[in-house]
Amino acid sequence: MSTNSQPTSGAAIAVSGLTKTFGPTKALDNLHLTVGTGEVHGFLGPNGAGKSTTIRVLLGLLRADSGTAKVLGGDPWNDAVALHRRLAYVPGDVSLWPNLTGGEAIDLFARLRGGFDRKRRNELCERFDLDPTKKGRTYSKGNRQKVAIVAALASDVELLILDEPTAGLDPLMEAIFADAINEVKDAGRTVLLSSHILAQVEALCDRVSIIRQGHIVESGSLSDLRHLTRTSVQVETVRPAAGLESLPGVHDLSSTNGKLHFDVDTDQLDGIIGHLHGLGIRSLVSQPPTLEQLFMRHYGEELAEATNGSSR
Amino acid sequence: MSTMTMSRPAAQAPGRQNSLAGTGTLIRFMLRRDRVRIPVWLIVFALVPIGTLSSFAEAYPSAADRMATAQSMNSPAALAMLGPAHYFADYNSGSMLMHQLFAFTAMAVGLMSVLLVVRHTRTEEETGRAELVRATVVGRHANTAAALIVAFATNVVLGLLIAASTATSDMDGITTSGALLFGAAHTAVGIVFAALAAVTVQITGYSRGASGMALAGIGVAYVLRAAGDVGENGLSWVSPIGWGQRTWVFVDGRWWPLLLSVALTVVLTVLAVILSTRRDVGSGLRQARPGSPAASDLLVKPFGLALRLHRGMLIGFTVTVALLAVAYGSIFGDIDEMLGSVTALSDALAEQGGVLIEAFLSMVMLVTAVTVAIYAVLATNRMRAEELAGRAEPVLALPLSRTRWVGSHLAVTLLGSAVMQLIGGALLGYFAADATGDGALFGKSIAAAAAYLPALWCTIGLVVLLYGLRPQWIGLGWLVPVWAFGIGYLGNILGLPTWLAKLSPFGHVPEMPSEEFSLPPVLALTAIAVALIAIGLAGLKRRSINVV
Ligand SMILES: Nc1ncnc2c1ncn2[C@@H]1O[C@H](COP(=O)(O)OP(=O)(O)OP(=O)(O)O)[C@@H](O)[C@H]1O
């Protein structure tokens, strides 16, 4: 685990040892999470892992059983009001007031937060192609989500806490959202982005944390994490590469038409390539691990447990 | 392939049948969901007649006692509250039961029916659950049909239970045929209001609004018969509760007025079906129109937001209270006439410390205050509703303290209930002064209304306390208006001990103008209200949001 690879001082979010139970359910179990100032931090994990619960604790909406949490240097429970002036939140399931229009809801959120820029708000509405005159209940799911996104982006805040903000957005809007987040990043603001869309996390995030059953199981920059997983290699050599499978870090070796396919632990890549070089490389294709593979590994454990458990 | 034809609207002959596809399954599903709720209602209704009859046996052991009661009841206040004077012709235990109880049990049956129908129709649509159901092999009218069948059947069983429970009594005047008619009168009222609810759920897209409209219908029915019973005019004949009372159960029973209820039920059911074909699943009759693209300066303040969220309920209840006051106010003229003709009857009430008009005013004031208390409980529940709907969360993620958030909702509720109560007092005072020519009644009436304010604040305080400490139990707040009405209002007639009424804040309010104003209870109630609200707020600051 590389949780300690980032200094905690000056972190926008610093959580340690957080535990929260709902009756018999242990939603958070000794959770550690650090989000550095100015970074876009991806927050990943299977359904029910505890992402939303963590976020609600960070917002001072839930009271943790034990552990400490610091948001922008303050205590999220006791300094809630002061902190909320400096952060904006987009929930995953936006519920709007049936008798308020989207425009009214945006203004309400943004102006109650303070630091509201009307020009920017109108520009965002246009960018996201959002009709602000519709009543809350008449919005489609994606448009409801946009109301919350526009309200959050229109405020001038240091920290954005986004809980699956793009659930329900079409691909075009997702791209626009990505642009907007990049602008936020350029402006030096911090983002905590919980998402199930791995491509989005990969494109936007500097660092990610993976949570499973209320516990962070992996945390670090994407390149850090890549080192923890395997690169897949396809190679054709002049001399036959006998004995390759006995080298450390090589897995799942197979050959078709004289081409070798195998996965290699990324931290052993250098040694393997050196070995292959000695055999004369005719062609080489190497694929870095995708976040999906990384993620699936953590899912996989769960999946394997689940299928073992249910097999008759 | 059958699914294709099922989902098509009722067009041809086979379509008609298909539009009811799935009704049986839905009925079983509704009964399963209500497997506790309906039996509880039924048991309570079955117990009421036996319980009341046995209390009569103690309170009025002889025919002479009942005669005396009949005499004292022959006042405008009692007639307006209970029912027509025809029952005094033979005031036996049975007719006394009918006269003193029916108006209220009928309203309760109406309440049960309205809640049942709305719960299984509009609430399902509003939450989106109906969409899942309608996407299966279920015809377009199946849900309405199933809800109405369940409601009608419940009311039939209810009528039979009431009849059976009443018939077990061997007190004088109770006959089996009378008991059956007594039960049927309840059934008749229940089915009318079930059908009315089936109509209101078509009109509006919100379950709260649909229940509100149907419940207002019950209130109107009660007040119309009150005006009709005092004024001896035809008004009682436009009220389903009035029809039930005009069966003269246990006096010289007749069934035919109940046919009016059946006819109205049929008309309303047909109307509901017609309206349901003119709207989309999930919406009301009127399509939502676009609104303002930007928020006003008021809306972006917490108070402004709360005001906006409460607006519909605020207007609805203010209109209800005003109508109530106007309807009761119109009775003052009749009372004045009655006073001129039968002065002897006023003795009993005059002894209690006020002239008839003032006694009547005090009674109506309690009804107004209870209505406002219902508003107060509903409005205070709004915060919980916001929390459960997930709308409190993004608001509390703003730089807005929980105290301010609750404070803005409370400000609207406290102000709103005070304004309603005073409007009610002013209107009643105006009518009373106008009818009697006694201008002082206007001021007295407003003062009487104001005396209830601390009790209303206590009611609000109790709900805030529950909300802060035990939000799951917030429903207990309903005990206050229910108790105030059930014990404070009915307890007088049923001869219940006064300490029971004192358990509710309303039992401590000086019943002006027939009673003198007294400061200590008013101060005490205010202090209790402040304490309840403070404890509730402190609790809310400590607890997690979105606990279920
Ligand atoms: N108010 C609550 N009461 C009881 N249990 C809860 C409550 N809120 C969350 N939980 C439980 O806590 C666990 C974590 O839930 P959480 O909503 O944080 O998951 P999540 O990671 O956000 O999942 P998803 O990806 O589906 O949004 C789940 O097991 C959930 O059932």
Ligand SMILES: [Mg+2]
């Ligand atoms: Mg979640």
